[in-house]
Amino acid sequence: MSIPLLSFKQAFTAQGINYYSFLNETTSPEKYASSQLKYKIFCCLWAIASIFHMANFNGFSINLTFFLLTASAIGLMAKPSSTVRLLIFISLQMYQAATDMPRVSNHWILYTFVNLTILQSYVYLIIKRKSFYIDKVELLETFAPLVRMELIALYFFAVFHKLNAGFFNTENSCAVEFLMLQNNYYNFLPSSKTLLTLNIYFTLVVETLIPLLICFRKTRYAGILLGLLFHLVLAYNPLNGFYDFSSTVFALYFLFTSNSFSNKIHTLYLKTIQRKSALKKRLLQFNIVNFAVFSLSILFVLFLINVYTRAFQDYFRHVLWTAYSLTFIIVFVLSMRKKEKSDNTRTFTFAHYSLLLFPVLVFLNGLSPYLGLKTESSYAMFSNLRTEGGITNHFIVPVSTQIFDYQKxxxxxxxxxxxxxxxxxxxxxxxxxxxxxxxxxxxxxxxxxxxxxxxxxxxxxxxxxxxxxxxxxxxxxxxxxxxxxxxxxxxxxxxx
Known part of the structure; x- marks a missing residue:
C-alpha cells in the first residue's frame, strides 16, 4: 500500500491517518469502541496517579522537570486519545525518575517500568506495522498483559519480602506500627495486643489474596474490590502519603477490568454532562430562587473549604484522594452488576517474546536483596527484611543466594x-x-x-x-x- 505525503500537522497529530484498522482483527465493532474508551480512561488514570505522586511532596513546581510533568499530565487528561501527548508524558516521567535514581520510591520505579513497557510496545508496533500511526486499541492490547504481569510481580515480592522474623515480631513489625499510627491519628479502633498481632497475618493474607483472585476471571472482580478497599485504607496512614502508591495501583487494576467498567464510567460521565447543562440552563433564568440557590451554594462551598482547611493539613489525602478513590470504587461496584456476555481477553497473553524484557526486569528488581544487590527500591518497603552483613532474617532464602558481595x-x-x-x-x-x-x-x-x-x-x-x-x-x-x-x-x- 502506498503511503501518501503528509503535512506537518498530519504527521505530528496523526489526524486523518488510518493506514490500518485493528477493528478488522477484533471480534466486533462494539468491543473495539469499548477498548478505545478503555485506552482513553487508562491514560487519564495514569496521569492522575502521577499528580498524586507529586502531591505527596508538593513537587508540582520544585523544578522545571516537575512543572513540565505536571503540565503534560494535565494535557494528557485533556486529550487522552493523543499518542503524542502520552509519549511526551511518559518520556518526562522516565527522565525525572532517571535523574532521581537511585533514590526512587518503589511505586515510582514500578511506574517507570510500566512506561518503559508502553514505549517498548509502541516501538514494537511501529516495526510490526511499518507505520508511526499505531491503533490505540492494538497498543492497549499489546502493553496491558505485560503491565498485568508487572503488577502481579510487585504483589509477589510485597508478600515474599515479609516472610521474615522481623515482620512477625510484634515489637518491630511494620504491620503493628502502621496500625498503631493509624489508631493514634484517627482513634477509631482498639489497640489491644491481640489486634496488633492479628494485623500481621491480616496484612499477609490480604496481600496474598489480591493477586491470586485477580489472576482468575471468575474471582477477578472480588480481588479488585478487595485491593481497592485495602489501598483506600492504606492511603490514610499518617506515616506517609501512601495515596501516591494507592493511585498507581488503582490505575493498574483498571487494566484487569472488563469493558463494562469503562462503559459505566462513560455513561455516568455523559449523564453528569447532561445534568450540568440542564442545571446551567435553569440557573441562567434569572429569578430570586435561582439567585438564592447560586449564592448559598457558593457560601456552602466556602464553608466546607474553611472546615477542611482547619481540620486537615494534607488536603490531597483527606479531600482529593477521598473523592477520587470513593468515586472509583462506587463506579466499579456499579459496573459489577453487569457482566460481559463474552470476554475472550487473555489476561497474560503477550504478542512477542521480546516484550517480556521489562516484566523480567521488574521481577529481577524484586530479587535484588537476595542477590546481594540493592536493598532500596526493590519492593521491600516496610517489610522488616534484613539481608546485609552476611545475615538474613528471611525464613526461606539463605545468605548463600547472594552471588554479589556488595551487602557483605x-x-x-x-x-x-x-x-x-x-x-x-x-x-x-x-x-x-x-x-x-x-x-x-x-x-x-x-x-x-x-x-x-x-x-x-x-x-x-x-x-x-x-x-x-x-x-x-x-x-x-x-x-x-x-x-x-x-x-x-x-x-x-x-x-x-
Missing part, C-alpha cells in the same frame, strides 16, 4: 563531622560500603572514623589524596544501587 562489605561508623554519619554512629547502625562511600564523596565531611573489615580507619579531607578509596566512584553502581542503614544485631525496626 559493610562499614561501622565510629564518629564523623557529618551530621548523617554521626547520627548513624550514635544509633549503632551500619552502612553498606557503597552507600558509605557515595555519601562521603558527595558530602565531603572534614573527618570520619570508621571500621571496615575489622580495621579502624580515619578519613581526613584535608589530607586525603584523590586516590583515596572513599573518593572513588562508579557511575553505574552509584546510579542503580541504593542501600538502607541497618542495625548489626536484633530484628530491624520498621523502616522504608
Amino acid at each position: 562489605d559493610v562499614v561501622q561508623v565510629v564518629s564523623s563531622s557529618d551530621p548523617f554519619l554521626q547520627e548513624v554512629a550514635q544509633e549503632g547502625k551500619m552502612l553498606v560500603f557503597l552507600h558509605f562511600r557515595k555519601h562521603v564523596r558527595k558530602n565531603l565531611p572534614a573527618n570520619v572514623t570508621y571500621i571496615r573489615n575489622g580495621v579502624k580507619q580515619t578519613f581526613e579531607l584535608s589530607k586525603a589524596a584523590h586516590t583515596h578509596e572513599l573518593l572513588q566512584s562508579s557511575y553505574l553502581l552509584d546510579k542503580t544501587m541504593e542501600f538502607r542503614a541497618f542495625h548489626p544485631s536484633g530484628e530491624p525496626p520498621c523502616s522504608h
Whole structure:
C-alpha cells in the first residue's frame, strides 16, 4: 500500500491517518469502541496517579522537570486519545525518575517500568506495522498483559519480602506500627495486643489474596474490590502519603477490568454532562430562587473549604484522594452488576517474546536483596527484611543466594563531622560500603572514623589524596544501587 505525503500537522497529530484498522482483527465493532474508551480512561488514570505522586511532596513546581510533568499530565487528561501527548508524558516521567535514581520510591520505579513497557510496545508496533500511526486499541492490547504481569510481580515480592522474623515480631513489625499510627491519628479502633498481632497475618493474607483472585476471571472482580478497599485504607496512614502508591495501583487494576467498567464510567460521565447543562440552563433564568440557590451554594462551598482547611493539613489525602478513590470504587461496584456476555481477553497473553524484557526486569528488581544487590527500591518497603552483613532474617532464602558481595562489605561508623554519619554512629547502625562511600564523596565531611573489615580507619579531607578509596566512584553502581542503614544485631525496626 502506498503511503501518501503528509503535512506537518498530519504527521505530528496523526489526524486523518488510518493506514490500518485493528477493528478488522477484533471480534466486533462494539468491543473495539469499548477498548478505545478503555485506552482513553487508562491514560487519564495514569496521569492522575502521577499528580498524586507529586502531591505527596508538593513537587508540582520544585523544578522545571516537575512543572513540565505536571503540565503534560494535565494535557494528557485533556486529550487522552493523543499518542503524542502520552509519549511526551511518559518520556518526562522516565527522565525525572532517571535523574532521581537511585533514590526512587518503589511505586515510582514500578511506574517507570510500566512506561518503559508502553514505549517498548509502541516501538514494537511501529516495526510490526511499518507505520508511526499505531491503533490505540492494538497498543492497549499489546502493553496491558505485560503491565498485568508487572503488577502481579510487585504483589509477589510485597508478600515474599515479609516472610521474615522481623515482620512477625510484634515489637518491630511494620504491620503493628502502621496500625498503631493509624489508631493514634484517627482513634477509631482498639489497640489491644491481640489486634496488633492479628494485623500481621491480616496484612499477609490480604496481600496474598489480591493477586491470586485477580489472576482468575471468575474471582477477578472480588480481588479488585478487595485491593481497592485495602489501598483506600492504606492511603490514610499518617506515616506517609501512601495515596501516591494507592493511585498507581488503582490505575493498574483498571487494566484487569472488563469493558463494562469503562462503559459505566462513560455513561455516568455523559449523564453528569447532561445534568450540568440542564442545571446551567435553569440557573441562567434569572429569578430570586435561582439567585438564592447560586449564592448559598457558593457560601456552602466556602464553608466546607474553611472546615477542611482547619481540620486537615494534607488536603490531597483527606479531600482529593477521598473523592477520587470513593468515586472509583462506587463506579466499579456499579459496573459489577453487569457482566460481559463474552470476554475472550487473555489476561497474560503477550504478542512477542521480546516484550517480556521489562516484566523480567521488574521481577529481577524484586530479587535484588537476595542477590546481594540493592536493598532500596526493590519492593521491600516496610517489610522488616534484613539481608546485609552476611545475615538474613528471611525464613526461606539463605545468605548463600547472594552471588554479589556488595551487602557483605559493610562499614561501622565510629564518629564523623557529618551530621548523617554521626547520627548513624550514635544509633549503632551500619552502612553498606557503597552507600558509605557515595555519601562521603558527595558530602565531603572534614573527618570520619570508621571500621571496615575489622580495621579502624580515619578519613581526613584535608589530607586525603584523590586516590583515596572513599573518593572513588562508579557511575553505574552509584546510579542503580541504593542501600538502607541497618542495625548489626536484633530484628530491624520498621523502616522504608
